[in-house]
Amino acid sequence: SxxxxxxxxxxxxxxxxPLSLECTVxxxxxxxxxxxxxxxxxxxxxxxxxxxxxxxxxxxxxNLSASRPxxxxxxxxxxxxxxxxxxxxxxxxxxxxRGEKLFFGSGTQLSVL
Amino acid sequence: xxxxxxHLPTLSVQEGDxxxxxxxxxxxxxxxFIWYKQESGKGPQFIIDIRSNMDKRQGQRVTVLLNKTVxxxxxxxxxxxxxxxxxYFCAEISGTYKYIFGTGTRLKVLA
Numbered sequence: 723s724x725x726x727x728x729x730x731x732x733x734x735x736x737x738x739x740p741l742s743l744e745c746t747v748x749x750x751x752x753x754x755x756x757x758x759x760x761x762x763x764x765x766x767x768x769x770x771x772x773x774x775x776x777x778x779x780x781x782x783x784x785n786l787s788a789s790r791p792x793x794x795x796x797x798x799x800x801x802x803x804x805x806x807x808x809x810x811x812x813x814x815x816x817x818x819x820r821g822e823k824l825f826f827g828s829g830t831q832l833s834v835l
Numbered sequence: 836x837x838x839x840x841x842h843l844p845t846l847s848v849q850e851g852d853x854x855x856x857x858x859x860x861x862x863x864x865x866x867x868f869i870w871y872k873q874e875s876g877k878g879p880q881f882i883i884d885i886r887s888n889m890d891k892r893q894g895q896r897v898t899v900l901l902n903k904t905v906x907x908x909x910x911x912x913x914x915x916x917x918x919x920x921x922x923y924f925c926a927e928i929s930g931t932y933k934y935i936f937g938t939g940t941r942l943k944v945l946a
Contacts, residue, residue: 728878754932756932764938765924765935765936765937765938765939766879766926766934766936768932768933768934771932779932812878812879819931820867820928820931820932821928821931821932821933821934822867822884822928823881823884824869824881824926824934825881826871826878826879826880826881827878828877828878829876829877829878831876
């Protein structure tokens with residue numbers, strides 16, 4: 723069966739520090755991969771999605787970037803964190819080219835202080 | 836713009852009763868929907884999905900109903916248990932990859 727791993731679960735970082743969140747998917751090949759951010763009491767916001775290695779689409783202009791160095795690995799990064807980057811970050815994957823059957827990881831709670 | 840919303844922000848039900856969580860969507864072109872369950876501090880858990888060519892789909896203790904005429908989606912949970920307490924939200928595909936998510940309804944199960 724397929725599983726998605728996301729880490730770390732919790733992260734506290736000072737303003738201006740770099741960020742690296744990692745996500746891996748097991749048990750499938752060539753998944754669609756996504757990074758979402760969830761603000762408290764608000765819906766999920768799509769940040770990035772990837773349909774293949776090295777292929778990244780950005781949905782919103784921001785201080786973050788994403789990379790997909792391997793088929794089942796997706797990384798969310800920032801060179802310098804802002805206070806506004808705080809939030810709950812979720813990695814997700816889909817086996818479908820259209821993005822159906824979207825499955826989420828366990829999430830990373832990022833606090834930028 | 837297009838949106839997916841929920842009628843009730845909080846729903847309290849007695850343990851053993853059935854729960855019904857509702858969702859309205861505004862994009863008549865959406866043809867695929869998912870219900871998620873999210874517990875505090877955890878990622879959303881896929882519960883059940885439905886395509887627009889169906890009116891009803893059943894899973895284990897859950898049923899999703901789709902009424903395309905009034906653009907309404909509902910999740911029914913049979914014999915609600917304490918472990919069902921969570922936030923539930925719906926999602927629709929509006930174009931490839933682009934989901935629209937509701938903010939959620941909190942389900943509280945009373946013992």
